[in-house]
Amino acid sequence: MNHEDGFVLVIDQGTTGTRAALVSHNGSIVGFAYSEHSQIYPRPGWVEHDPLEIWEKVMLVIKEVIERTKVDPREIAAIGVTNQRETTVIWDPRTGQPIYNAIVWQDRRTAPQIDYLRAHYMDTIKTKTGLVPDPYFSGTKVWWLLDNVPGLRDKAAKGEVIFGTIDTWLIWNLTRGSKDVLTPERGGAHVTDYSNASRTMIFNIQRLDWDDELLEIEGRIPRDILPLPRPSSDRKFYGYTGPEISAKLFNGISIPVCGDAGDQQAALFGQAGFEVGEVKSTYGTGNFILLNIGKSITYSRSGLLTTVFYATEEKTAYYALEGSVFITGAAVQWLRDGLKIIEVSDEIEPLAASASDTGGVYFVPAFVGLGAPYWDQYARGLIIGITRGTTRRHIARAVLESIAYLTRDVLEAMISDAGLRIPRIKVDGGAAKDNFLMQFQADITGIEVWRPKVFETTSLGAAYLAGLATGFWNSLDEIRNNWALDRVFKPTMDPETRERLYRGWKAAVQRALGWAKEVPWAYGID
Structure with missing residues (x-):
């Protein structure tokens, strides 16, 4: 195949939906398809997805993008996967049936386990994993499942079930039935990459392997149910598409699956953030800011996470500092679907811009607690500063401003x-299209905001990782040359105003911290 004429297929499986995209050699997305999936809320603070529905949506969007672009599957050089990271699935590898719904990264049900770990193993977990104990991560979700799904612990002990984050679930299904997989005894490639593994809270980021001590203290998780950790761009390939999937989607062509990264790491890779000091901020359901710190591990003193960025070789990785903001774009959805202040999400920018300021209103979107740098699982959302003169314009502006304030917290x-x-801050994600928000982001941080021409950098990053494994792209420099600037937002706010507004924000956050612990019955907390 002439690489300049071929494509890489990307599956970008997110919190609210799944995108399939075809990426050309020059870094253009030549076509995509997208489909949302259901959100399941069994109890306050619980969030679940149906893994089978997600897999059905993956097959649907792959079929759609190939039909829309009329690309011959023989032109697809590789498949890359990127995903909502900490969301947890356990399934039977003989039948492919999940044992329980996927427990989503936003889920808070494991707060009691986290309280225990923070009290007894805080330093151990931070040193080995780079993470701050929080329900966000996968380890305590597996612990909860083993303790609460009847018979599951016995099945796990007998090797009758396997665990994975969403990338593992998708790669296993893509390669199911193929003989050319790294783990043929599991029926499909039962693998994850180092970046996704580093988000489980049971993975040692120094040794780049599962940690037996952490498996024991986080609910006696059997090592045998865990996927094989691999580089993000794997020249050995995780496997090839299985016969059933190849026949259904690719005209019988077997395609290598060889790129995998968590969505936020993929976005930094897609932003060509290969140099130490490069920063990206992704504006999606949540907001995630990553700083490339190179091959040396730096532990945060300020409530950030140290995470694996990516790897192209076994037992070697690049690392990043990360600040995870749980709710940003989801707050806009709440204005649309919950309060019905707007009818469609795009209405928020002109509505917010129509107000010269918030009239003293601050909005703290702590719907599921606060992430970095606060890490308060008991924080809850608030709107403060409301007066008789407050209108929906002020609320809309306060919601957008909160996204920028939370980003500044992480950057500080x-x-x-x-x-x-x-x-500079390189930005991507849906809300990066919002000029009002991007300008306020520059103003409140005093740092230039650089927006690329291609917004879907998460998909690009997964494509680049897969394409590097097959030689579709030969170097990081070749990828870097594909990055193109759309617009720079320069700070215009005077420093005195900037700091005054930010002090108000910090005061509002203080009032949100710990609220659910004051009234636990209101949030279903035992």
């Missing part, structure tokens, strides 16, 4: 931890 911590000056 990064500057403190890494000792670096951040010259």
